[in-house]
Amino acid sequence: MKKLTTIVAAAxxxxxxxxxxxxxxxxxxxxxxxxxxxxxxxxxxxxxxxAVKQVNEQGGLLGGSAIxxxxxxxxxxxxxxxxxxxxxNVENVPIIMGSLMSGTTIAAAEAxxxxxxVPQISPTATSPAMTTLEDGGLVFRIVPSDNYQGEILAKMxxxxxxKKVALTYVNNDYGVGIGETFIDAYTAAxxxxxxxxxxxxxxxxxxxxxxxxxxxxAEALVVIAxxxxxxxKIVRQAIEGGLFTKFIxxxxxxxxxxxxxxxxxxLKTSFFSSPTSPAENPAQKALxxxxxxxxxxxxxxxxxxxTYDATFLALLAIEKAGSTDRAKIAEALKEVAMAPGEKVGPxxxxxxxxxxxxxxxxxxxxxxxxxxxxxxxxxxxxIGKFVVDGDGxxxxxxxx
Amino acid sequence: xxEFVNFYLFPALAIGSIYALGAVGISMIFGIxxxxxxxxxxxxxxxxxxxxxxxAIVPVNPxxxxxxxxxxxxxxxxxxxxxxxxxxxxLPTIYTVISSFGIALVFRSIVQLVWGSQNQVFFTGVxxxxxxxxxxxxxxxxxxxxxLTAIIxxxxxxxxxxxxxxxxxxxxxxxxxxxEVSGLDTAKVIRWTWIIGASLAAxxxxxxxxxxxVHPNLGWNLLMPMFAAAILGGIGKPMGAMAGGFxxxxxEELSSYHWIGDDALIxxxxxxxxxxxxxIGLLIFRPQGLFKGRLL
Numbered sequence: 001m002k003k004l005t006t007i008v009a010a011a012x013x014x015x016x017x018x019x020x021x022x023x024x025x026x027x028x029x030x031x032x033x034x035x036x037x038x039x040x041x042x043x044x045x046x047x048x049x050x051a052v053k054q055v056n057e058q059g060g061l062l063g064g065s066a067i068x069x070x071x072x073x074x075x076x077x078x079x080x081x082x083x084x085x086x087x088x089n090v091e092n093v094p095i096i097m098g099s100l101m102s103g104t105t106i107a108a109a110e111a112x113x114x115x116x117x118v119p120q121i122s123p124t125a126t127s128p129a130m131t132t133l134e135d136g137g138l139v140f141r142i143v144p145s146d147n148y149q150g151e152i153l154a155k156m157x158x159x160x161x162x163k164k165v166a167l168t169y170v171n172n173d174y175g176v177g178i179g180e181t182f183i184d185a186y187t188a189a190x191x192x193x194x195x196x197x198x199x200x201x202x203x204x205x206x207x208x209x210x211x212x213x214x215x216x217x218a219e220a221l222v223v224i225a226x227x228x229x230x231x232x233k234i235v236r237q238a239i240e241g242g243l244f245t246k247f248i249x250x251x252x253x254x255x256x257x258x259x260x261x262x263x264x265x266x267l268k269t270s271f272f273s274s275p276t277s278p279a280e281n282p283a284q285k286a287l288x289x290x291x292x293x294x295x296x297x298x299x300x301x302x303x304x305x306x307t308y309d310a311t312f313l314a315l316l317a318i319e320k321a322g323s324t325d326r327a328k329i330a331e332a333l334k335e336v337a338m339a340p341g342e343k344v345g346p347x348x349x350x351x352x353x354x355x356x357x358x359x360x361x362x363x364x365x366x367x368x369x370x371x372x373x374x375x376x377x378x379x380x381x382x383i384g385k386f387v388v389d390g391d392g393x394x395x396x397x398x399x400x
Numbered sequence: 401x402x403e404f405v406n407f408y409l410f411p412a413l414a415i416g417s418i419y420a421l422g423a424v425g426i427s428m429i430f431g432i433x434x435x436x437x438x439x440x441x442x443x444x445x446x447x448x449x450x451x452x453x454x455x456a457i458v459p460v461n462p463x464x465x466x467x468x469x470x471x472x473x474x475x476x477x478x479x480x481x482x483x484x485x486x487x488x489x490x491l492p493t494i495y496t497v498i499s500s501f502g503i504a505l506v507f508r509s510i511v512q513l514v515w516g517s518q519n520q521v522f523f524t525g526v527x528x529x530x531x532x533x534x535x536x537x538x539x540x541x542x543x544x545x546x547x548l549t550a551i552i553x554x555x556x557x558x559x560x561x562x563x564x565x566x567x568x569x570x571x572x573x574x575x576x577x578x579x580e581v582s583g584l585d586t587a588k589v590i591r592w593t594w595i596i597g598a599s600l601a602a603x604x605x606x607x608x609x610x611x612x613x614v615h616p617n618l619g620w621n622l623l624m625p626m627f628a629a630a631i632l633g634g635i636g637k638p639m640g641a642m643a644g645g646f647x648x649x650x651x652e653e654l655s656s657y658h659w660i661g662d663d664a665l666i667x668x669x670x671x672x673x674x675x676x677x678x679x680i681g682l683l684i685f686r687p688q689g690l691f692k693g694r695l696l
């Protein structure tokens with residue numbers, strides 16, 4: 001696994017085309033480049049690279065350049081620990097942005113990042129288990145907890161008039177977290193879960209699970225899993241077997257791969273929930289314009305906003321701390337993210353370092369929200385409802 | 401009954417075919433070259449991507465493009481054997497085992513560098529299942545996989561029992577020293593082992609990918625059940641590996657059927673465990689495997 005990480009990291013370094021100099025500051029970027037959510041990643045790498053590029057164009061980090069050092073979690077807990085250990089021990093990064101999946105984020109945090117005293121900020125790890133993690137104030141995320149998404153999802157399902165559903169969720173931090181909050185919220189609000197099955201990742205056939213799920217008279221199947229692994233296979237096999245026609249998914253399933261896999265027609269009546277950015281947000285427009293100017297397209301892909309914000313915040317925290325002292329950076333992260341302070345938006349690095357130099361407090365207002373952390377390093381946020389539109393997804397509703 | 405055939409039996413046979421084809425290679429390499437080939441899963445992945453690359457150019461049924469995947473895996477396997485495994489052959493086998501781990505990573509990284517790390521699919525959309533006698537709904541792919549595997553089993557059996565090369569292979573697997581002093585061409589036997597193992601790996605990989613999607617960890621994820629199948633059937637016994645593959649596939653899928661009452665006999669979450677419990681049980685009571693393979 002090490003070899004793989006090295007190759008990926010080397011490729012990433014070559015991609016940015018920066019030579020390592022003595023006064024450069026590294027920032028660790030942990031992503032699930034391979035594995036179940038691999039299809040989400042390319043625009044997210046662009047988002048992280050964009051933040052780093054803007055910093056380097058607008059005065060640099062701590063007087064030198066910022067360099068993103070990538071680690072690939074391979075989408076597994078073990079891979080995440082290996083990659084994180086390399087980032088904190090070999091690359092000696094002062095802060096880590098990532099990773100994306102809840103399982104890999106928690107594994108990396110517990111086994112490698114927290115023990116090393118390195119602050120970590122995840123753009124998308126939604127598991128409720130993150131809230132209670134014994135992290136000594138080091139682990140942050142800028143996406144709302146699934147306690148929240150599970151409840152909203154339950155409400156969306158009931159609003160569609162679906163009173164009886166079957167539920168299957170993947171047996172990992174992500175699936176169990178969101179699945180359990182969904183069950184509680186849905187049954188409390190009067191819905192009935194006629195069949196329920198927890199499933200394992202990486203199997204080739206989920207037909208036996210589906211056969212038992214289809215036993216009741218469920219009106220739809222709620223799938224809480226990643227489209228690149230079990231989620232995609234379950235939807236496909238359910239359609240093939242003629243068991244379900246209507247699917248309800250979460251952010252993990254809202255992957256364009258799913259549409260490539262089963263086709264848009266088959267998903268006409270399905271809908272998906274996903275953390276999203278507030279409507280009418282000027283910061284988001286600024287980011288999307290900069291992103292599309294740099295890469296041509298892809299700014300509206302899932303989690304671009306969150307990934308950019310998390311990377312930019314990590315960079316701001318280093319600048320604010322004034323050094324690569326890990327404990328100081330964790331403190332600084334809260335200061336730059338939270339009110340009070342002068343507002344700074346995406347891409348406004350020059351303004352931010354000016355303010356920091358003057359000794360003023362800053363408050364980053366990101367494309368994905370304002371990132372006001374509570375004592376657990378969690379934030380509130382927005383959940384959107386998405387439907388399939390052509391070969392992409394369209395947001396039809398937004399809930400704060 | 402209909403439900404049993406549609407959702408349990410046929411998928412189980414299809415998964416079993418994939419395991420069976422992969423396990424034949426593992427079992428033969430284990431029997432003849434005497435080492436556990438951990439790169440076999442990634443060899444499957446490589447073959448699958450070979451097929452995928454051709455499928456992007458030639459828009460026909462991917463099954464017809466399998467020969468390109470086979471060509472890729474055979475060339476890779478023979479090159480790897482010549483430059484990595486052969487120099488280590490005189491050393492204790494653990495060196496070769498560990499180097500096969502390395503080769504697995506090399507294969508996977510090459511796949512990622514050339515084709516990227518994303519999930520890919522051969523075609524968009526769901527193919528409606530074939531309806532037989534108005535009751536059974538069987539995926540066309542599953543039917544193709546099972547039939548093709550059956551044909552391969554017959555051909556392989558014929559090759560191993562009738563042809564000279566096939567019989568030499570069995571002789572080397574049974575007793576390498578005796579085979580060597582009897583004047584059998586060991587180099588040729590080894591070459592054919594790789595050719596057969598690699599071909600079947602490419603076929604198995606393509607079936608697995610058509611059944612789900614193509615990604616760099618495709619073969620690696622299948623490696624454990626394939627090893628279980630090879631050991632279950634008896635090391636060095638290709639027909640045993642075939643049987644082992646089907647047994648593992650059937651055990652995984654059928655254990656969650658509601659044999660008694662209305663609930664699944666064993667929760668589907670424990671599918672994988674069922675296969676391995678079966679393997680452990682067999683190793684305790686019949687360590688040489690079902691088909692009297694070599695003792696390790």
